[in-house]
Amino acid sequence: MSDPRYDVIAIGNAIVDVVASCSDELIEELGMAKGGMTLIDADQARELYAAMGPAREISGGSAANTLAGLSALGVQCAFVGQVADDQLGQVFAHDIRAVGIDFDTPSRKGEPATARCLIFVTPDGQRTMNTFLGASQFLPASALDEEAVGGASIVYLEGYLWDPEEPRKAMRRAIESARAAGRKVAFTLSDAFVISRYGDDFRGLIADGLIDILFANEGEMAALTQTDDFEAGLAALAASVPVVVITRSEQGAVAVAHGTRASVAAEPVEHVVDTTGAGDLFAAGFLAGYVKGQPLEISLRMGAIAAAEIISHYGARPEADLAALMAAKLG
Amino acid sequence: MSDPRYDVIAIGNAIVDVVASCSDELIEELGMAKGGMTLIDADQARELYAAMGPAREISGGSAANTLAGLSALGVQCAFVGQVADDQLGQVFAHDIRAVGIDFDTPSRKGEPATARCLIFVTPDGQRTMNTFLGASQFLPASALDEEAVGGASIVYLEGYLWDPEEPRKAMRRAIESARAAGRKVAFTLSDAFVISRYGDDFRGLIADGLIDILFANEGEMAALTQTDDFEAGLAALAASVPVVVITRSEQGAVAVAHGTRASVAAEPVEHVVDTTGAGDLFAAGFLAGYVKGQPLEISLRMGAIAAAEIISHYGARPEADLAALMAAKLG
Numbered sequence: 001m002s003d004p005r006y007d008v009i010a011i012g013n014a015i016v017d018v019v020a021s022c023s024d025e026l027i028e029e030l031g032m033a034k035g036g037m038t039l040i041d042a043d044q045a046r047e048l049y050a051a052m053g054p055a056r057e058i059s060g061g062s063a064a065n066t067l068a069g070l071s072a073l074g075v076q077c078a079f080v081g082q083v084a085d086d087q088l089g090q091v092f093a094h095d096i097r098a099v100g101i102d103f104d105t106p107s108r109k110g111e112p113a114t115a116r117c118l119i120f121v122t123p124d125g126q127r128t129m130n131t132f133l134g135a136s137q138f139l140p141a142s143a144l145d146e147e148a149v150g151g152a153s154i155v156y157l158e159g160y161l162w163d164p165e166e167p168r169k170a171m172r173r174a175i176e177s178a179r180a181a182g183r184k185v186a187f188t189l190s191d192a193f194v195i196s197r198y199g200d201d202f203r204g205l206i207a208d209g210l211i212d213i214l215f216a217n218e219g220e221m222a223a224l225t226q227t228d229d230f231e232a233g234l235a236a237l238a239a240s241v242p243v244v245v246i247t248r249s250e251q252g253a254v255a256v257a258h259g260t261r262a263s264v265a266a267e268p269v270e271h272v273v274d275t276t277g278a279g280d281l282f283a284a285g286f287l288a289g290y291v292k293g294q295p296l297e298i299s300l301r302m303g304a305i306a307a308a309e310i311i312s313h314y315g316a317r318p319e320a321d322l323a324a325l326m327a328a329k330l331g
Numbered sequence: 332m333s334d335p336r337y338d339v340i341a342i343g344n345a346i347v348d349v350v351a352s353c354s355d356e357l358i359e360e361l362g363m364a365k366g367g368m369t370l371i372d373a374d375q376a377r378e379l380y381a382a383m384g385p386a387r388e389i390s391g392g393s394a395a396n397t398l399a400g401l402s403a404l405g406v407q408c409a410f411v412g413q414v415a416d417d418q419l420g421q422v423f424a425h426d427i428r429a430v431g432i433d434f435d436t437p438s439r440k441g442e443p444a445t446a447r448c449l450i451f452v453t454p455d456g457q458r459t460m461n462t463f464l465g466a467s468q469f470l471p472a473s474a475l476d477e478e479a480v481g482g483a484s485i486v487y488l489e490g491y492l493w494d495p496e497e498p499r500k501a502m503r504r505a506i507e508s509a510r511a512a513g514r515k516v517a518f519t520l521s522d523a524f525v526i527s528r529y530g531d532d533f534r535g536l537i538a539d540g541l542i543d544i545l546f547a548n549e550g551e552m553a554a555l556t557q558t559d560d561f562e563a564g565l566a567a568l569a570a571s572v573p574v575v576v577i578t579r580s581e582q583g584a585v586a587v588a589h590g591t592r593a594s595v596a597a598e599p600v601e602h603v604v605d606t607t608g609a610g611d612l613f614a615a616g617f618l619a620g621y622v623k624g625q626p627l628e629i630s631l632r633m634g635a636i637a638a639a640e641i642i643s644h645y646g647a648r649p650e651a652d653l654a655a656l657m658a659a660k661l662g
Contacts, residue, residue, distance in 0.1 A: 021650070049425060050425075052425075052429065053429050054390065054399070054425075054426040054427075054429045054430055055422075055425070055426065055429075056387050056388065056389045056646060057387065057388035057389075057422060058387045058388075059385065068385070086417075086418055087417055087419050087444065087445075088418050091388060094380060094383075094385075094386070095385040095386065096385075098351075098383065098384050098385045098386075099384075099385055113418070315387060319352070
């Protein structure tokens with residue numbers, strides 16, 4: 001088999017974020033679970049949007065954010081995700097291509113519209129997300145054929161996309177194709193609520209040895225391993241997954257790769273503006289180091305630096321020159 | 332006649348800004364006039380967008396930006412402008428209503444799409460704007476009937492809107508209605524290029540005594556008065572316009588109101604990120620002071636403070652709580 005064309009191909013929700021600052025009172029008033037992600041339908045999206053302050057639209061989507069970071073760090077990437085044939089779909093496609101990522105999934109005609117995530121950012125920088133999946137949930141399995149998946153060294157999958165049925169099938173097929181082609185499968189758990197719905201699926205994938213690289217935060221790890229004991233949870237995952245990366249917010253992150261353990265402190269941030277995308281960009285920095293064969297400590301540090309950049313401004317796509325930032329910080 | 336319902340009604344382009352940072356080299360490569368505003372058609376918009384980096388979409392439009400600032404400062408406002416029945420039209424309508432501004436112009440079905448302004452921001456914070464007027468140029472004169480215009484103390488008009496034929500008629504009608512109803516007419520010159528095209532119209536309006544409050548920057552004043560002599564230009568305008576406000580970027584601003592002259596220094600800004608909207612927000616701060624009967628010096632200071640806030644972040648709508656900012660700065 002020839003060398004893969006891409007370092008990483010990611011399959012994720014193709015979403016435009018609608019980001020507004022808000023008070024803690026509004027979060028309470030609207031009955032939202034602060035810090036979480038809730039799926040909403042078109043009517044709820046209209047209602048919440050009406051209650052939302054003036055916003056800015058910035059392309060998002062967990063896996064797409066990770067790719068934007070990877071691409072900025074010189075990693076060759078392709079994205080697979082479903083937008084509708086509408087203005088926000090054009091915005092998403094423009095923004096992902098503008099950072100050098102190949103994106104060829106054809107847009108989908110008619111309703112529903114391109115996915116949107118209404119993100120309420122409180123003064124503490126925490127984000128509360130309400131996702132209208134729209135066209136994103138109609139990603140067909142055919143978008144992930146053997147050729148696409150075999151064309152990349154790593155297939156990166158977003159747990160959020162396990163919610164809708166069509167993309168779940170597409171992801172299962174992608175995992176099979178990746179294994180058959182001898183590619184690595186990376187998986188990000190995305191959200192504790194997704195795990196509460198699909199934990200058995202995820203635990204099955206891990207037990208079957210289908211996940212090579214796993215990203216999670218502490219809460220997601222606890223939900224997945226069904227223990228609040230950090231060390232026990234980490235040990236359980238590391239027993240079945242070759243590379244495990246657990247982020248711990250202000251406490252930095254820990255990774256275990258092929259039996260070796262390393263950790264990193266959180267990178268200092270002058271003012272946390274919006275934590276949206278912190279996990280996505282940590283994964284980007286880490287994977288960039290991993291792809292380039294960096295030591296585990298350096299990969300973790302790259303994750304921490306990328307995460308620190310993203311939380312210092314609104315939106316989950318990098319604004320600074322990440323490569324220059326890494327060069328400056330890592331020397 | 333009953334008291335007007337609004338302090339200010341503004342007629343302007345209903346535009347969503349598409350804001351991306353870029354290098355000076357890209358400005359040159361694309362043959363754009365740095366710092367200026369160029370009208371582009373749909374094909375040019377597609378081409379330029381393809382050359383643009385990842386962007387964020389933030390509601391804009393000169394007069395609409397001014398209203399957003401006024402509303403944040405407790406001034407009762409209404410906006411008149413034309414969006415299409417599309418996603419960016421919904422974004423524009425949402426954002427202007429979300430800050431408490433009444434906006435009732437019905438959206439327009441079919442092509443063209445809602446107006447967009449592709450804004451390239453160079454590392455020095457300067458913005459270079461490329462405007463696709465889209466639906467905005469189809470604002471019908473009927474949207475500005477006597478009732479609407481008579482319902483506000485001040486009718487605020489945006490020079491940019493003089494370019495397309497339909498809105499130009501609408502604005503002429505609005506000026507007539509305002510005069511008939513005994514309302515004040517405020518006008519912002521917007522851009523030196525607009526003046527090169529329509530200077531005779533603007534000079535005519537001023538000579539006929541139809542403008543009560545005029546906003547311009549130095550360059551626009553020079554183009555309008557056809558002199559590079561600042562004092563001569565200011566004197567010429569002040570002879571025909573009761574209130575003249577001239578902004579001078581880093582040199583602050585000067586106003587002459589009914590024979591009284593005052594000036595203000597620019598408010599210090601730690602880091603200029605994006606100068607888009609500086610003039611719009613200066614007008615907002617000044618008009619807010621004017622509406623509330625503040626002394627000329629204070630109104631100018633309010634303009635300077637609002638302008639400083641807007642250039643410290645991307646986008647031309649306030650992010651900080653402007654009222655709190657004024658309270659803190661003015662004591």
